[in-house]
Amino acid sequence: xxxxxxxxxxxxxxxxxxxxxxxxxxxxxxxxxxxxxxxxxxxxxxxxxxxxxxxxxxxxxxxxxxxxxxxxxxxxxxxxxxxxxxxxxxxxxxxxxxxxxxxxxxxxxxxxxxxxxxxxxxxxxxxxxxxxxxxxxxxxxxxxxxxxxxxxxxxxxxxxxxxxxxxxxxxxxxxxxxxxxxxxxxxxxxxxxxxxxxxxxxxxxxxxxxxxxxxxxxxxxxxxxxxxxxxxxxxxxxxxxxxxxxxxxxxxxxxxxxxxxxxxxxxxxxxxxxxxxxxxxxxxxxxxxxxxxxxxxxxxxxxxxxxxxxxxxxxxxxxxxxxxxxxxxxxxxxxxxxxxxxxxxxxxxxxxxxxxxxxxxxxxxxxxxxxxxxxxxxxxxxxxxxxxxxxxxxxxxxxxxxxxxxxxxxxxxxxxxxxxxxxxxxxxxxxxxxxxxxxxxxxxxxxxxxxxxxxxxxxxxxxxxxxxxxxxxxxxxxxxxxxxxxxxxxxxxxxxxxxxxxxxxxxxxxxxxxxxxxxxxxxxxxxxxxxxxxxxxxxxxxxxxxxxxx
Numbered sequence: 001x002x003x004x005x006x007x008x009x010x011x012x013x014x015x016x017x018x019x020x021x022x023x024x025x026x027x028x029x030x031x032x033x034x035x036x037x038x039x040x041x042x043x044x045x046x047x048x049x050x051x052x053x054x055x056x057x058x059x060x061x062x063x064x065x066x067x068x069x070x071x072x073x074x075x076x077x078x079x080x081x082x083x084x085x086x087x088x089x090x091x092x093x094x095x096x097x098x099x100x101x102x103x104x105x106x107x108x109x110x111x112x113x114x115x116x117x118x119x120x121x122x123x124x125x126x127x128x129x130x131x132x133x134x135x136x137x138x139x140x141x142x143x144x145x146x147x148x149x150x151x152x153x154x155x156x157x158x159x160x161x162x163x164x165x166x167x168x169x170x171x172x173x174x175x176x177x178x179x180x181x182x183x184x185x186x187x188x189x190x191x192x193x194x195x196x197x198x199x200x201x202x203x204x205x206x207x208x209x210x211x212x213x214x215x216x217x218x219x220x221x222x223x224x225x226x227x228x229x230x231x232x233x234x235x236x237x238x239x240x241x242x243x244x245x246x247x248x249x250x251x252x253x254x255x256x257x258x259x260x261x262x263x264x265x266x267x268x269x270x271x272x273x274x275x276x277x278x279x280x281x282x283x284x285x286x287x288x289x290x291x292x293x294x295x296x297x298x299x300x301x302x303x304x305x306x307x308x309x310x311x312x313x314x315x316x317x318x319x320x321x322x323x324x325x326x327x328x329x330x331x332x333x334x335x336x337x338x339x340x341x342x343x344x345x346x347x348x349x350x351x352x353x354x355x356x357x358x359x360x361x362x363x364x365x366x367x368x369x370x371x372x373x374x375x376x377x378x379x380x381x382x383x384x385x386x387x388x389x390x391x392x393x394x395x396x397x398x399x400x401x402x403x404x405x406x407x408x409x410x411x412x413x414x415x416x417x418x419x420x421x422x423x424x425x426x427x428x429x430x431x432x433x434x435x436x437x438x439x440x441x442x443x444x445x446x447x448x449x450x451x452x453x454x455x456x457x458x459x460x461x462x463x464x465x466x467x468x469x470x471x472x473x474x475x476x477x478x479x480x481x482x483x484x485x486x487x488x489x490x491x492x493x494x495x496x497x498x499x500x501x502x503x504x505x506x507x508x509x510x511x512x513x514x515x516x517x518x519x520x521x522x523x524x525x526x527x528x529x530x531x532x533x534x535x536x537x538x539x540x541x542x543x544x545x546x547x548x549x550x
Contacts, residue, residue: 119275119317121268122325123524124212127205128491129198129284129310130538131174138171139164145180146303151293159297163304168454168475168550172542173482174308176288186357191227191289192236198284198310199233200240205536206312212278214241219270219279219315223252223259223486225515226349226359227286237282248274256347256514257450259283260311260486261522265332271317278318284310285485292358299358305453309484309491327508327524331383335376335519343368347515365517366459372519373460376511377440380521384443384507392438440464443507444523447471448492450512451478454550476546481538486512491538495546498539500532 137145143161146152152160176194178185199222207214220243222234229236232251237243248270252259260283267279287308292299316325337343346362346369362368382390447470449460457478461471473492481491489510496502506526513519533540 119272120319120322121271121329122316122318122321122527123327123329124278124314124316124321124325125206125209126311126313126326126490126493127202127209127536128487128494128538129202129205129308129312131198131201131308135174135177135308136172137175139169140171142173142175145175145177148180149293150182153295156295156297156300160300160304163301166454167304168457168478169305169307169482170479170548172480176308178288179291185288185291187289188229191286192229194286194288194308195224195227195229195233195284196236196240198308199237199282199312202282202284202310202312203237203241203280206280206314209536210314212314214243216278217243217280218247218274218277219267220247220249220282221252221263221267221270221279222250222282222284223255223263224284224286225254225256225259225485227289228253233282254515256516256518257285257452257483257485257488258512258514258516258518258520260489261332261510261512261520262334262518263486264313264315264329264522265334265520267315268329268332271315274317276318277316279315281313281315282310283313283486283490285487290359292356294352294354294356294358296352296358296360298361298363299352299356301361302359305483307482307484309481309487311487311490313490322527325527326530327526330507330523330525331380331521332523333376333380333383333521335372335379337368337372337375337517337519340368340517343372343517346517366456368517369456369513369519370459370463372513372517373511376519376521380523381438381440384509384523385438385440386442389438389442440509441466441470444509445506446493446496446502446508447473448489448496448508448510449474451475451488451492452483452513454478472547475550476548479548479550480542480546486514488512494537495539495543497530498533498537498543499546500530502526502530504528 139161142164143157146160147157176185176190178190220234220237222232222237224233227233228251231239232249234249234251238247238249250263250266252263252266255262260281263281263283267281271277271279285306287306290302290306292303294300315329342362342364346365348360348362349357350360351357447466449457449471451457451474454475457471457474460466461468473495476495477488477492481488484491489512493508493510496508502508504526508524508526509521510524511519511521539546
């Protein structure tokens, strides 16, 4: 990347630091310049191969829908030109073997079609763990707990305080009280205690809401990025609930905050090959086990954002669950950028100079995250955008392809920033070569973006051209519960349900980012209007206070 492009990704902000308390400049006002890296502008070109990939997915699933109407039209035209007597005469002209053979081929074709068609996967219900109030902390209490542990100097504590003030996190998030302990808390015992608390809490609520017995679950997928004990967390769940011996269990580790969608994708694949089954997906992360006690600022940042949380989702491929399911799984699109070295090391677990283990956040994170997001939504576009938007895009693509000014260009744009649409029609050659920018708000009614930080959500809103209402669930989840890693997108969906915003036919877009670097999307369609919950929802006792001013 050139020097000018690198500078374009930086933004500056002057911050008033107050009055200097000591030193040669005591009593004087002090200021600092904060330099931030923004997401890359989505109006820049995206490689055309990702657009082609999206249409490849679409064509694979639409071939039958395109063929069957043609066959019906041909058959109708042929039969419609004959009288009743002529139809009977033609049927009697064929011998019995020909007729039987014809119907045999028809039945075989129909069987192959219905057997090869992917099974519908339904989301019966989900649960989000809400910790007890004794674990609730304000930002000031969070700093005091860190100070009480005696593991951080005042400079590091001051840095944490500044990060928290700009984080978008409120004063009602949850952390394990062990972070105030002067002892080592990154132990297997601490990890198992926190894991059993949040996982069993979410699963108990899920089994109560769905009335499904643990022994009836055929597939179990648990994802936790860093804490991966032996026996695994999935084995811990099976042991606790005494699940059946032939359950298909999987434990995903090291896959970051986007692992929840990966776990749903794995569960979907398992349900495709195991009819009439339930699948449970558990997504969580351990705060105490991941607690960093060093002084490297790039490794202190995760301490400031991550909070306790866990989600549990019940999926089913049983046709009888169609009537009482909340959502139907429509699409999953996964993007992995680990082939690029910068992406691979953007979130990296390692030891610092003092030997303390933690997650190191690269300065390139915003940039590589933006590239992964751009690729993901480019692939997703053909699957979800209405035909009118795709038609306009193709018209612009053809115009750009055959325009003399763009014949040498090998890339095109399929980004999502609605703010970049051209106003009016101009006759200049540069305007003719501009791409049409689809509006993704026409494809979805609800958006659940991974609540990583305030800055990330602001950049997403700007580049995707979304409204404050579109971002409300993500911002309020960050404010109320903090960054709960892979479970965060389910707290956002719980917020939408608590607001009674989800109606029959609504489409929900969940998107999450994770180390690697990965960006994953899942699309759900509401099967019915979701009534406002009166219990078993993490927002029940506080939803009337939201949206809260930030």
